[in-house]
Amino acid sequence: MTRPLLVTGAGGGIGAAVVEQLAAAGHPLVLADRDAAAAERVAAALPPGRPAVVVAEMDVTSTASVRAAIARGVEQLGALGGVVNNAGWMEPRPLAETDDELLRRTLEVNLEGPLRVAREALPELIRFGSGRIVNVASDGALSGMSNIAAYAAAKGGVIALTRALTLELARHQITVNTVSPGPTDTPLLGATADAEDGAAVVARIARAIPLRRVALPDDVATAIAFFCGDGAGYLSGQILSVSGGLTRP
Template sequence: MSGEAGTGQAGTGQAGTGQFGGLVAVVTGGASGIGAAITARLRAGGARVAVLDRAVEGAEADLALSADITDDEAVRAAIARVVDELGGIDIVVNNAGIGAQGTIEDNPDVEWTRVLDVNVLGLVRVSRAALPALRRSAHAAIVNTCSIAATAGLPQRALYSASKGAVLALTRAMAADHLAEGIRVNAVNPGTADTPWVGRLLDSAPDPAAERAALEARQPHGRLVSAAEVAEAVAYLADPRNGSTTGTSIAVDGGMHELRLRPRN
């Protein structure tokens, strides 16, 4: 594991002002896409942010550490370095994840194991390693990036949906387990977002423009979700001012899960 330290001062409580002033956050998968937007939003709110990602080149953070969340030893070493260099951990955003396509027939056991290892066990490893530091925080929060796939049946997403369904259930269980310790646990459920992964899916489609139009049309507000919109929901869930919000999820999906609108003319 390798890492690049940024310019953050050591010691919780020495950051700038704002809703997250004085707090330290860890964002997995924070070097690009939704993770980068979350990192930027937390930093804009005054937090010092450590990014954990497999490739940290270009990451704009106070501390950027290369770590594979499928490797428990690497995760523990990275979390220990965050605590050592930034003085503690107040917020963990479990954002890192990978996608998968197909029905239950289309992916072999090895792919099921790989996706669940990243999307579910990766969250477990990071949260588990951070718990001792979170228990010392007066404003501890964990936010898990889940998905509309956890609450709505989507075609060709069996494996991905299973992994995100587990994340949603795990979020509630973690909230129940750690509330008495002062640790809030919540999730954000994005709809189809305009991210590099979705961009690669579109590029691989026979007709990328038609596929994009179809993805936009299935969300009631008629467009893809932006990474910045997801980041705002994460900021709400992590905000110490929202101390009564725990064990829940916020859908950022243009109404896809709850609304049933008439087709547009």
């Protein structure tokens, strides 16, 4: 079934790769991003003959913004059958230097955001008759990592959210799963590395990974697209690490 899907954080990185793979599989899509222009560029890069695509500005920290984006998608696509909670944000900082503003922003985007999007999309998923929710966490929540305590805690909450919603939403035939990326070649990783020692840091990370490279956005997107498809219809409550063997939950 090529169900209509909402992808948050669709304007780049993993989100853009998810959009490309889901479009190739025939899913109509709502590309939601705080930077609507970035999402427009992702949409424009899709090949001719693509399924219907709607671009919607969305700030996952705002209920009004989330509701408006979902309403726009449903109005133009006619329905909504799934959500990919990909939007995220991180500013690495030791816990002792994590002030209240950074803590608030980290939790708002990375934990409250997926909760809010899932809550607001739920009536449409129930109306559709079945659904897919795929949450994107982080292996920082599974194995730990220095200088991201608030981010790791938020992503740990996303994993707990998946487990709770798996039970709550099963009666509606809505599956809920988590994809947990390890270090991935995105602008976020580059910015983190540049703050420390640039390419040398990325190379050191890659040497610690059994497959000897960081993930590409497509590696993560493949797992997300799988959970969105019919082949994963009996999988729910699963946490899948995409980390080249670095994390083995």
